[in-house]
Amino acid sequence: MGAFSYFPQTEEDIRIMLERIGVSSLDDLYADVPAEYIYKGEYDLPSAMSEQQVRDFFEGLAAKNSRLKVFVGQGAYDHYVPSVIPYITSRSEFLTAYTPYQCEISQGTLRYIFEWQSMICRLTGLACSNASMYDGPTAAAEAMRMCVASTKKRNSVIVSARLLPHVIDTIRTYAKYAGIHVVVTDKVAEEVAEGVLDLAGVIVPSINRFGIIESHLGLAELVHGMGALLVEYCDPSALAVVKTPAEWGADIAVGDGQSLGIPLCFGGPYVGFMACTESLMRKLPGRIVGQTTDASGKRCYVLTLQAREQHIRREKATSNICSNESLMALWCTVYLSLMGPDGMRKLNALCYEGSHYLHDALLATGKFGRVFDGEFLKEFCLKPLCNVEKLQQALLDAGFFAALQTEEGYVTFCVTEKHTREELDRIVEIVKSVK
Amino acid sequence: MSKIAEGLLYSESHEWVKVDGNVAIIGVSDFAQGEMGDITYVEMPDVDDEVSAGDDFGALESVKTSSELVAPVSGKVVARNDELEDRPELINEDAYEAWIIKVEMSDKAELDALLNAASYAEIAK
Amino acid sequence: MKYYDKLIFELSKPGRTGYSLPAAACPSETSGCAGPLPSDDGPLPLTVPRVARFPKGSCCQAADSVVWRESKLDLPEVSEVDVVRHYTNLSQMNFGVDTGFYPLGSCTMKYNPKINEEIANMPAFAGLHPLQPEHMVKGALEVYVGMDRALAAITGMKHFTFLPCAGAHGELTGLMLMREYHMSRGDTARTKVIVPDSAHGTNPASAAVCGLDIVVVKSKEDGLVDVEALKPLLGPDIAGIMLTNPNTLGLFERDIKQISELVHECGGLLYYDGANMNPLLGMVRPGDMGFDIMHLNLHKTFSTPHGGGGPGSGPVGVSDKVVPFLHIPHTSGFHGNFGVILRAYAYILMLGRENVKMAGKLATLGANYIKESLKGCYKLPIPTVCKHEFVFDGLLEDNGVTTLDVAKRLLDYGFHAPTIYFPLLFHQAIMIEPTETESLETLDAFIDVMRKIAVEARTDPEMLHAAPHNTPIGRPDETTAARQPVLKA
Incomplete structure (x- = not known):
């Protein structure tokens, strides 16, 4: 064995340790493993690389990716990432810690999770938040499970077809094996009113996959009247300006924290959030941080309400989740601290203005038709009147990822504060040139 | 040494039953609360819910553990001790005072399967 | 470590900001937009003059008047330096692998190499949108192909899905695959999964979430699965068994061959909980022991940082007979935790075929x-x-x-x-x-x-x-925390 920087044992160290254990070789430590299972072949892996070689290797891979200006959202939004965030989140005290089991030496993690929970409550208007979930789609699936668990002997969930497709797919996957009956529909209110016999919950988007801010006026009353719970899937960045789940009367709010300063990173890691009303607090899945005091009266934070969780309840737990996306929650918490109420409002105003500018300018080219008339914030859909493939290719050639087709006859655009007037005008020029 | 109240019936899963006509008043034994430690939450069914003997009807939670509450008899829940919602510690303070639910029994014969104080004392050690 | 007693909210002072945003690119004058989002912090206007912007026969009616937030958003108002100092102070109350020895059993708190962080933060990876066309993300796709091959080599499985974001999430995905396998054969009665009494709590919890009933098999005095106790549990209703090998006591299940044969004979599959894969790294391959489905915890065995509880990554590998179902469960949003997968790949390349044998x-x-x-x-x-x-x-x-x-x-x-x-x-x-x-x-x-x-x-x-005595806080009152939960500021 040659020296390897992650293994500190010298030959001499190994000898001393083997001697203490009372065996003569490292292989002796595997005497309990049937010999036929000791792998004797050569592992089909590349030869060990030096750090420089690893760097070169990944730079080579990176060069095979095209760096595009992103004008598509669909659940992953290209917002600016303030430099403070990676600086803080790469501090190894945060980065290399485990789940905060030993609270006496984990107050840093526990405190920022408490802040995250507080901020999620403030964004959604709801009373309780957990310490975060894997991502938005899994949070939506867990919300579905929570609806079923919180309502007695009810097993059906109505899901809006206007949720993002990857959210619906994840919900369907979780439902399939748990035997939960999912109805995906464009007409949520009508479906609810029709009276599904064992309706446990209804899941709707705050802003739908076409970018339209939905009105859920009267929906909560209707859903509650059926004895079911209302779940809103939200973009937390937009919640600074659009009506909150609490204002719509929702019981549970879920969504993806990616829009709060997390890089696109090809889809992950992101972070799911989940908030609920006080009465559902003990049905929340996952970790929850609570405030308390230590023996000397100092304010401190602990993992709490753990009796809901898998390590205690095992098969009777509310969920099998035992981690969260703690570091990504820190990412969002730092972001929201930097932005404050004023920054979040201005950010949304920039997105609104930019997206409406592009929307109007694209319509003016005559290459698109309008498909929706609802209010939108940063993402919108148009009906292309030109060849979509040619349009997309022309945009890609100019370095723009835009006009993603959501389905036949619909393309989507998204504008954030990162995008300049020049870029928007350039897109319009390209569109004009497409035959 | 845990306390075992005389005159009550007990289940092997440490619930006690006090019979009041057709109604069973149900709680957990002093032994059970001692095993749990500080009880932090009592999960209870709603009034009018049906419970069946041998099935869970709720749970006790403490900081590091939880324990299912098993119905000793079947029937309809006619009352629950809402005071426990805010003060679960009442069970720690006096397990025989802090009843959890009252059930209108559908089959009084189920009481025959329960233990008397002396037999329960054999288990609660 | 020193105690620091502040929440970010407590540093707030109206009028302070920590953000830096560009001036409006498309102010309302140029776009004809009437500026629907006011700059003051009062409630947003109930009507947005969209019609004004589309004067000529626009099909767009006045915007829905009810969609804007009514309540004031109460976030901290702090400067950039406040934020940096606050979170730096918080970090100093935390213990990580870089702080010191972290012998947390079943968590594999190995050193997290720093090169991995640099790789994951490369803009050509961090800036990729998950829906970009495939020919524009060839480098990212090669990461998946390379990892699939490397993990297959290390574990003896055939292929992996990278959607799961954590170990428990991998278990759930793996059990879904187990069910797909049985369902594809019309074997719908297999709804029970066997779990040893020593198993991680996630095993029974994942099985329950997957709609499976749990059957517990006891351990013997020596801590290993009791094969004799297993035999009577096997039958046409068994979907499979979940095993951690070495088990949670750190003991190698030496009867694995017999267990594997028994479970397969009864028509069930073997699931390998990869939480304890580290001692087998470079020594034993779960695929060779007869496991059909397994997950790995990249944040354990493959050195990616735990991040105070995540993000992790729990790729699920399967044997030949389960490969046809690998694409079916859609258990997370896009392509799994790509940033974590990148880190693990960098680690594997550093290890290479030589060092892996020593790990x-x-x-x-x-x-x-x-x-x-x-x-x-x-x-x-x-x-x-x-x-x-x-x-x-x-x-x-x-x-x-x-x-x-x-x-x-x-x-x-x-x-x-x-x-x-x-x-x-x-x-x-x-x-x-x-x-x-x-x-x-x-x-x-x-x-x-x-x-x-x-x-x-x-x-x-x-x-x-009364310990600890030298930490920022002493033992907390967890009972009060659970009885009267305070979950937000």
Whole structure:
């Protein structure tokens, strides 16, 4: 064995340790493993690389990716990432810690999770938040499970077809094996009113996959009247300006924290959030941080309400989740601290203005038709009147990822504060040139 | 040494039953609360819910553990001790005072399967 | 570590900001937009003059007047320097692998190489949108192909899905695959999964979430699955068995061959819980032991940082017969935690085919060294050779000092505590896993402190009951936290 920087044992160290254990070789430590299972072949892996070689290797891979200006959202939004965030989140005290089991030496993690929970409550208007979930789609699936668990002997969930497709797919996957009956529909209110016999919950988007801010006026009353719970899937960045789940009367709010300063990173890691009303607090899945005091009266934070969780309840737990996306929650918490109420409002105003500018300018080219008339914030859909493939290719050639087709006859655009007037005008020029 | 109240019936899963006509008043034994430690939450069914003997009807939670509450008899829940919602510690303070639910029994014969104080004392050690 | 008592909200002062945004690119004058989002912090206008912007026969009606937020958004108003100092202060109350030894059993707290972080943060990866066309993300796709091949080589499985974001998420995905396999054969009666009593709590919980019933198989005195107890459980209703090998006691299930044959004979599949894969890294491949489905914890075995509880990554590998179903469960949003997968790939390339052979062995060496060094002071219920971790059942001498006391006292000495009160088979379990990245000197220092604590337990048990003494806070009142939950500021 040659020296390897992650293994500190010298030959001499190994000898001393083997001697203490009372065996003569490292292989002796595997005497309990049937010999036929000791792998004797050569592992089909590349030869060990030096750090420089690893760097070169990944730079080579990176060069095979095209760096595009992103004008598509669909659940992953290209917002600016303030430099403070990676600086803080790469501090190894945060980065290399485990789940905060030993609270006496984990107050840093526990405190920022408490802040995250507080901020999620403030964004959604709801009373309780957990310490975060894997991502938005899994949070939506867990919300579905929570609806079923919180309502007695009810097993059906109505899901809006206007949720993002990857959210619906994840919900369907979780439902399939748990035997939960999912109805995906464009007409949520009508479906609810029709009276599904064992309706446990209804899941709707705050802003739908076409970018339209939905009105859920009267929906909560209707859903509650059926004895079911209302779940809103939200973009937390937009919640600074659009009506909150609490204002719509929702019981549970879920969504993806990616829009709060997390890089696109090809889809992950992101972070799911989940908030609920006080009465559902003990049905929340996952970790929850609570405030308390230590023996000397100092304010401190602990993992709490753990009796809901898998390590205690095992098969009777509310969920099998035992981690969260703690570091990504820190990412969002730092972001929201930097932005404050004023920054979040201005950010949304920039997105609104930019997206409406592009929307109007694209319509003016005559290459698109309008498909929706609802209010939108940063993402919108148009009906292309030109060849979509040619349009997309022309945009890609100019370095723009835009006009993603959501389905036949619909393309989507998204504008954030990162995008300049020049870029928007350039897109319009390209569109004009497409035959 | 845990306390075992005389005159009550007990289940092997440490619930006690006090019979009041057709109604069973149900709680957990002093032994059970001692095993749990500080009880932090009592999960209870709603009034009018049906419970069946041998099935869970709720749970006790403490900081590091939880324990299912098993119905000793079947029937309809006619009352629950809402005071426990805010003060679960009442069970720690006096397990025989802090009843959890009252059930209108559908089959009084189920009481025959329960233990008397002396037999329960054999288990609660 | 010093105590710092502030929440970010408590630093807030109206008018302060920590953001830096560009001036409007498309102000309302140029776009004809009437500026629907006012700059003051009052409620948003109830009507947005969209019609004004589309004067000529626009099909767009006045916007829905009810969609804007009514309540004031109460976020902290702090400057950039406030934010940096606040979170730096918070970080200084935290213990990580970079702070010191972290022998947390079943968590594999190995060193997190720094090159991995740089790779994951490369803009050509971090800036990729998940829906970009495939020909524009060839480099990212090669990462998946390369990882699939590397993990298959290491585990003996055929292919992997990278959607799961954590170990428990991998278990759930793997069990879904187990169900797909049976359903594809019309074998719908297989709704039970066997789990040993020593299993991680996630195993039964994942099975329940997947709609499976749990059947518990007991362990023998020696901590291994009781094959005789397993036999009568097997039948046409069994979907499979979930095993951690080595198990949560750090013991290799040496009857694995027989277990594998029995389960397969009854028509079930074998699921491998990869939480304890580290000692097998470079030594034993789960695929060779007959496992059909497994997950790996990239944040354990493959060195990616735990991040205070995530993000992790729990790719699921399958054998030939399960490959056809691998694409079916859509258990997370896009392509899994790509940033974590990148880090793990960098680690594997550093290890290479040469160093990988030492990883598991050195992890096992460290665990046995600690076990043998401390068995004179701590009760060792199962004395046989362990793998990457082992379990003590409290102190040898009974001074009323609990495992919790020992764990808390370790914090005073600058070590993270082991996993405690798990597995549930023992009342005072202390589960120690050192990993291969710890030097002999570090292990010796830990051993010295554990011995010292055993002496303190004899001479000053009261002091141990009150430990820790040198940490930013003392033991918290967890009962009040759970009885009257305060979950937000």
